[in-house]
Amino acid sequence: MEPSSYHTPVLLSEVLASLITTADGVYVDGTLGGGGHAEAILSRLSPRGRLIGLDVDEDALRTAGARLAPSGNRVLLVRSNFRELGAVVRANGEAADGILLDLGVSSFQLDAPEKGFSFRADERLDMRMDRRSATDARSVVNGYPEDRLADILHRYGEERRAGAIGRAIVRERQHLPIERTGQLAAIVERAVGGAFLTKTLARVFQAVRIEVNNELECLREAIEEGMNVLRPGGRFVILSYHSLEDRIVKEQFREASATVRRSAHQLLPDIPLHPRIRLLTRKPVVAGERETGMNPRARSAKLRAAERL
């Protein structure tokens, strides 16, 4: 597959404008995917500028590796979870001038039948971005007790009928293990009916995917790690695609940028804090009509950026 059809980078010019402050700097792309953002970052750097790229998915690393090969030893690619980005950056004796996280799965991952993410096709259920990990979607839907399943659907899918769907999964798996995306989709349809089915399926599949990949915890850790390895003046840019992710970015950025803590009582003074970052985006940047018309994935994208103090 051509790297350019692997995944179309979202909000590309906005990412570059927020991220790059010095052409000689070290930039970290924590979510390489097809390498689209990474390639554009490198094209803005001088011959001294470097890029460290991370992904947990070996296909992504292979595709991005081929695409970025012309940049030679200015690029270092590491198969690693972005929750470990601090260790990766330090192991290479560096601090970062910019860090990009473009969250979620790539178009390639969603469409690849062997990765088992999609309810639009009947595939073997899997949903692991990192094939080395022990937990996959089959182990979640066949192994978790009903209350844990319902809790995941409720918390990670914000699904109103989480209880009914959790119940249906447990009932049906007693007869036949749930091995395929089509089976899971059919169980959901039988449990909640056909109205707004696509939205319900999207929520259920999102919830299972978040659980399988421990996505929210990894994001929380990566934001903390990232702030620790950014140089003063360095930029943190995060693209999120659903409200759970965006809430985490917004809250962690807000906490780290707070200059005072309000006192518990009106007669007591507020407590001054030492902020670690300055927000560059009070409201998230979103894609314009032109981009969303060409790339539906851009519709839900929210970009937040901050500068290390």
Ligand SMILES: C[S@@+](CC[C@H](N)C(=O)[O-])C[C@H]1O[C@@H](n2cnc3c(N)ncnc32)[C@H](O)[C@@H]1O
């Ligand atoms: C939306 S795609 C990135 C696309 C990329 N910006 C481009 O231009 O092609 C997200 C990528 O991040 C990877 N990913 C998701 N969570 C990760 C994590 N916790 N650690 C490392 N990589 C992760 C996925 O495997 C996927 O390849």
